[in-house]
Amino acid sequence: MINRFTEFYRLLLGLFEKYYWIFFAAGALVLAFYCFRCLDVQYVDSWDEARHGVNAYEMIQNGDYIQHTYNYRVDDWNLKPSISYWGIVLGFKLFGYSVFGLRFTSAFSYLLAGIACALFARRYSKETSLLVLGFFCANERPLSAHLARAGDADSIYLLFFTLAMLAMLSVKKNHKNVYLCGLMFSLAFLTKSWHAGMIMAIGGICLLANGEMLRFKKKEWGGFLLSVFVPLLLWFGWRFTKDGLFFLKNMIKVDLLARTGSANFEGHQFPFSFYYDMVFGAEGFIYRWQLLICVVGILCGLLYMWRKKAWNRILLEQGGGILLWFLLPFLGFSAIGTKLIWYCYPCTVPLALGAAAILGGLIRLPLAGEEKDVTESEGEKSSENDGRKTEQKCGQFSGIRTLVGITATVASFVLVVIYMKNAYFHVIREAHGDPFQLFIRESVSRDASYAGEKAYVYVPGEDPAAIGDWEQNMLFVAEISGDFHCRDGGIEAFLSEKGDAVLYVDRLDYEQNIEKFQGVEVLCENAEYILLGH
Incomplete structure (x- = not known):
């Protein structure tokens, strides 16, 4: 009976993997629905969203795509480079001067980030890949404010941050990926300024820890430095023609030193635990469950490898990279003076990727045990009595793996559906105009x-x-x-x-x-x- 049930479960997994791309396309369409549904609701936030919109609109009217103005006066309030404004300009060019045009590039960037992360996750399993798309749909905080459905810099920055981290995790496979990592850092800096420093910190620590940085050839170092500095110098040279070093000095003085060193610079003084209390540990969001899954999964994985004395270096490097991707921004932004809820949004991506990888591995557990059961069974059939015991033991292991796989499947489905539903009703259905x-x-x-x-x-x-x-x-x-x-x-x-x-x-x-x-x-x-x- 157990064997039949196990075979049926394996059959279902086989059908899913056979038609994976159909499921993937459906998941991507659902994520697109979450990004674009009711995106044109006529309520524009009065802070970064409206300010960015005015800056971008006046760029077009002035014919000046490097210096920002607000109400046709030079505007140095935001002190961010130009890519986020160009994204809004693109939206206006494609869809006219509208709220949809204001927000289009942000929504599209979030969609691209989700698809890129899901495609990357295929290296772990196809189940992991689809779970990542579900977690992006259930990601209520970034969907509700200041990211996926808002016309400001954060969603474009999240896309570049995510692509840089995915490239960093792939450098060992192909050193040319470090060029992409450097380029994405540069573009992230030209979107969100000094926030991009987190990319360099995470990448540097990971590549130093796994030894890949020490294996780079001079040619690879040269390509990496070019990918970082060429876009930065092109932008800086263009900006220099407008006001010399004035903008760069203010970026350092205000956007870097004042906002990181003074909690009261703009009145955003909160305790160290602010991001945990408001996002990752808060009731009503999926993140506390993802945290629990990751913590339990990491501890169980380390315990298993320690007991078996079989340390999987690739798994440790990938898992360590994803863990650092979450921890460094979370702890870093918790430590600085100014705290705004959207500073921690990049941490939601590795959390989703890590939780999906653990659940995906558990879902596939019955498949992972097939070859092992057969090997153990053949090796221990020295007698008829031993054969019966081995068959019974293998059947028990198979049943346990099937039970774990089914439990993980049901838990994943329930978790994703509940929080996708919450995100839909709290974000999309409650959208209203002014x-x-x-x-x-x-x-x-x-x-x-x-x-x-x-x-x-x-x-x-x-x-x-x-x-x-x-x-x-x-x-x-x-x-x-x-x-x-x-x-x-x-x-x-x-x-x-x-x-x-x-x-x-x-x-x-x-x-x-x-x-x-x-x-x-x-x-x-x-x-x-x-x-x-x-």
């Missing part, structure tokens, strides 16, 4: 007679005291919708404007100031907001 941003989009088109004029606003925002000033998300939507040139000052500044201008005002304030608006034309209105022009 009424004022929606009104701006509906009130003007880029070919309207009043498009491109000066625009004022008198609508309550996140800061009630700042009414009359354009918040970043309002300004972004106004620029992409009507190519408006936004000015602060509210009602009084609008009324004193000598030339053509428009004013966005909420209905309550319009009615309270209706006497001031004599002779002002109502261009568009709904139940909450009014667009005025003169």
Whole structure:
């Protein structure tokens, strides 16, 4: 009975592996659904997302793709190089000036990172590969804020970080992969600045620990240095033509020294345990289960190799690399002064890869025991009595492996489905638009007679005291919708404007100031907001 059940389970695994690419394509499509579904919901975050959007939009309008501006003034608030802005520019070129265009490259980068990681995981098993795609779909934190579905730098940075780590783990197989590792570091730096230092630290430690760094030839060192420095020097030379060393000095002074050394530089002071408490140990997310799987799997694997005195060097090097990929950013970003939740997002990738590799190995356990059982059975058939004992023993081992494999399969399925469901309902189904941003989009088109004029606003925002000033998300939507040139000052500044201008005002304030608006034309209105022009 046990043997029949084992054979049936092996048959199912065989069918999965035979039609693996069909399952893989289906998994990739589901991940794409999680990336792009409701991506154009009209709510733009007022911080990095809106700021990046304005910078990218004005790059196109100014014809200047190296120096950032905000509201057409030179902007050194973000102090990041240019690749993330170019990604948004690409989205605008492909899909027009829209929220979807703003976020397209981020969503596509996350999709590529998931597919690349899943393809890499095939070296462990096909089951591991598919589990990686499932874990990327269940990765609620990066899907919900500041990464996969947001128009800022982090998703593109995550893609380059992931590709660099996958290349690093493949250097022993082919030394040319170190060139890819160096190039991805360089591109990550040109996306997220000093955060990319984690790539160099992890790669350096791993390649030194496994001895590969000491085996590099002069030609390989030269190719690696070229892959790192050529993109950096090309960008720096272009940027130098705009403001000399000013931008680079501020990158060092503010983005590196101030943000890493001062917890109160921007008010982001949190304890060392911040990332564990908010992400990896928090209830409601998949990460604590992935952590448990990895910890138990590592301990059991080390114990098994110690008892058998059979240390698998390849497994230790791969596992150590993945472990360092998680630990170094986690501990490093926990130790620095400024803590923001998205700094730890790159740690979710090795955690998913490690947990998938362990579960994938357990799922395939019945297949791994086939040859061993046969060898043991033939070697011990010295007598009829011994043969019966061996057959019974092999049957017991086979049954245990099958039970472990089925348990791992069910646990993997339940884990992925539950947290994919959570991510879908918490991220995609709960996506909602902002009424004022929606009104701006509906009130003007880029070919309207009043498009491109000066625009004022008198609508309550996140800061009630700042009414009359354009918040970043309002300004972004106004620029992409009507190519408006936004000015602060509210009602009084609008009324004193000598030339053509428009004013966005909420209905309550319009009615309270209706006497001031004599002779002002109502261009568009709904139940909450009014667009005025003169």
